[in-house]
Amino acid sequence: MNDLSVHFDGVGKRYPHFSLENIHLELPTGSIMGFIGANGAGKSTTIRILMGLVHQDEGSVRVLGHSMPAEQAAAKLDIGFVSEDMRLYGQATLAWHMDFLRPIYPRWDQSYAEELARRFDLKLQQKIKGLSHGQRVKAALLLALARSPRLLVLDEPTTGLDPVARVEVLDELMAVLADEDRTILFSSHNTLDVEQISDQITFIDRGRIIDSDDKEAFLDRWRRLRLVLPPDGVVPRLPGVVEVGGSSRLPVLTTNRYEPVMVSVCNDLGATVQAVDSMTLEEIFVANVHSRRERLTA
Amino acid sequence: MHSDIVISQSDGRPMYLQIMEQVKQRVAVGEWAAGDQIPSIRQLAIALRVSVITIKRAYLELEREGVILTQQGRGSIIAPNPGLSPQLYHEELSERLEEVARLGDLLGLSSEEIGRRTKEAANRLIEARPTKEIV
Numbered sequence: 178m179n180d181l182s183v184h185f186d187g188v189g190k191r192y193p194h195f196s197l198e199n200i201h202l203e204l205p206t207g208s209i210m211g212f213i214g215a216n217g218a219g220k221s222t223t224i225r226i227l228m229g230l231v232h233q234d235e236g237s238v239r240v241l242g243h244s245m246p247a248e249q250a251a252a253k254l255d256i257g258f259v260s261e262d263m264r265l266y267g268q269a270t271l272a273w274h275m276d277f278l279r280p281i282y283p284r285w286d287q288s289y290a291e292e293l294a295r296r297f298d299l300k301l302q303q304k305i306k307g308l309s310h311g312q313r314v315k316a317a318l319l320l321a322l323a324r325s326p327r328l329l330v331l332d333e334p335t336t337g338l339d340p341v342a343r344v345e346v347l348d349e350l351m352a353v354l355a356d357e358d359r360t361i362l363f364s365s366h367n368t369l370d371v372e373q374i375s376d377q378i379t380f381i382d383r384g385r386i387i388d389s390d391d392k393e394a395f396l397d398r399w400r401r402l403r404l405v406l407p408p409d410g411v412v413p414r415l416p417g418v419v420e421v422g423g424s425s426r427l428p429v430l431t432t433n434r435y436e437p438v439m440v441s442v443c444n445d446l447g448a449t450v451q452a453v454d455s456m457t458l459e460e461i462f463v464a465n466v467h468s469r470r471e472r473l474t475a
Numbered sequence: 476m477h478s479d480i481v482i483s484q485s486d487g488r489p490m491y492l493q494i495m496e497q498v499k500q501r502v503a504v505g506e507w508a509a510g511d512q513i514p515s516i517r518q519l520a521i522a523l524r525v526s527v528i529t530i531k532r533a534y535l536e537l538e539r540e541g542v543i544l545t546q547q548g549r550g551s552i553i554a555p556n557p558g559l560s561p562q563l564y565h566e567e568l569s570e571r572l573e574e575v576a577r578l579g580d581l582l583g584l585s586s587e588e589i590g591r592r593t594k595e596a597a598n599r600l601i602e603a604r605p606t607k608e609i610v
Contacts, residue, residue: 209526344524351521369484376528393532396489405581451581455489 181239182206182328182360183227188236190222197222197384200236204377207357209350211371211392212364213462214381220364221260223381224332227362228258241328254282257321259314260332267306271299271316275323282324290323297345311342318346322353329353331363335370347374372396372458382466388433392458399461400435401454404428404443413446415439419468431456431464482523490525494533499542502553503564511553513543 183204190197197219204210214220225231227240229249238245243252265274271294279285294301297315299308308316314334321329329350335343351374353359365371371378372392379389388395398417406412406426417434432439440450456464480497482490501507513519516534520527534551537543545551572593579589 208528347524351524354527355517355521357517373484373490374524374526376526391528392526393491393528449581455487 180206182241183210183362184237184239185223185227186237188223188226188233188238190226190231190233195219195222195384197226197233200386202379202386202389204360204362206360207354208376209354209361209363209374210377210379211375212362212379212381213366213368213371213458214364215366215466218381219384220381221332222384224260224330224362224364227330228256229253255327257324257326257329258332259317259321259330259334261336263317265305265313265316265320268304270302270304271319272301274305274316274320275301278320278324284325286323286325289325290319293319293322293349296349311338314338315342315346318349322349327359329359329361329363331361333365334363335365335367343370350374368457368459368462378458380462380465382469387469388465395458395461396455398435399431399433399456399464401456402430402432402435402439402443403451403454404430405449405451407447410447413443413448415442420464427451433461433465480519480523482525490529491533491536494519494523494525494530495537498533498537502542507553509553509555513551513553515550 181203183202185200185202188197188200195217200223202210202223212220212223222231226233226238227245229246229252232246240252241255243249245252269277275287275290279287291301293299297312297319299312299316299319305313305316314337318331318334321331331350334346334350338346347370350361350363353361363371375392377389378392378395380387402415403423404412404427406428408426410426412421412428412430415430415432416436417432418430419433420431421428422431423429435453440453443450480494482493486493498507498513507513514522516527516530519525520530523530534543534545538545538551541554541556543551544554575593576586576589579586579592584592
């Protein structure tokens with residue numbers, strides 16, 4: 178038994194106007210991965226390959242020990258998938274959907290489904306077409322969670338939700354993790370959600386993974402250094418600097434390989450370190466994408 | 476044990492530091508006593524809606540500082556002698572005072588001026604302190 182729930186190795190997929198290239202992903206069992214990218218970055222394509230809905234041109238994909246897409250039928254019994262464009266039957270009620278899914282999934286948990294309906298404030302007898310966007314997302318999540326999947330894959334689960342519904346959804350995602358054998362992958366462009374609940378973070382841009390690490394390491398190694406240079410001073414050369422901003426006397430350096438010793442190194446080189454700012458995940462993501470795109474066009 | 480730790484999204488500090496600070500405060504004021512079982516990493520992660528790895532980090536650092544003890548498979552307890560005598564707070568105060576001195580120097584303030592501003596800040600805090608209500 179390996180302890181990776183998801184393992185992508187050198188995965189590629191080419192379309193006329195977009196391609197995914199050389200995707201490597203490792204998601205350890207029992208953790209949450211936040212998958213961050215701008216619109217059109219390749220998040221959904223990657224997730225569809227994971228689900229076996231799109232077949233990769235090259236590379237191997239293993240999900241819960243199954244090789245995809247060949248063994249997708251077996252894998253899907255253990256995967257709960259919720260995406261924005263997932264359609265529930267408008268004319269049917271939530272209770273109808275529950276009755277429909279129950280015989281298909283051996284681990285369907287009816288009492289948990291009813292409990293979730295209460296917590297999400299959903300009425301079992303209401304038709305899907307009468308639900309708001311937020312209620313539909315919660316209904317789809319309920320149907321996925323009640324199957325007790327070992328892997329939960331969520332494409333933009335919190336997009337378009339009001340703050341109360343967002344917290345309800347995040348609460349339930351965390352509750353799933355009480356069971357150490359269950360794993361979650363969710364994509365989002367809301368970095369705040371990802372920053373809060375993810376153990377692993379992966380950035381994707383223009384069809385390529387540009388960074389992937391555990392969250393604490395991410396937040397630890399990115400820093401902004403505000404320097405004060407003497408007249409005619411030069412900006413010290415530090416490792417991992419992806420961006421130099423600010424003015425000539427007051428430069429601001431963004432590094433992705435911060436070490437506390439950098440402060441004394443700067444001082445030795447005649448530059449005073451005025452402040453070392455930690456960065457939010459959003460700032461890290463934007464800096465990462467910018468520096469990467471600049472390097473590509475340079 | 477119920478945790479009523481509160482994480483602030485607008486606090487600029489990393490979440491693991493906020494968690495460490497609140498655990499330490501709890502010990503310092505005596506709510507969590509030596510030998511008390513504290514929530515497991517997963518329990519606290521779920522309660523706070525914060526990733527497991529963040530809590531793990533906070534617990535690791537707390538263990539390194541001698542505040543808690545983690546036993547494999549038996550969860551974490553407050554260390555018999557968590558060493559949260561005022562000493563730790565004094566260390567932190569010294570650190571922050573140095574930061575104040577550095578900023579003051581950057582602004583070209585004299586040490587008398589820095590001292591005066593610090594005293595003013597202390598006075599403001601005392602004035603702003605609400606008179607204790609009886610519950």
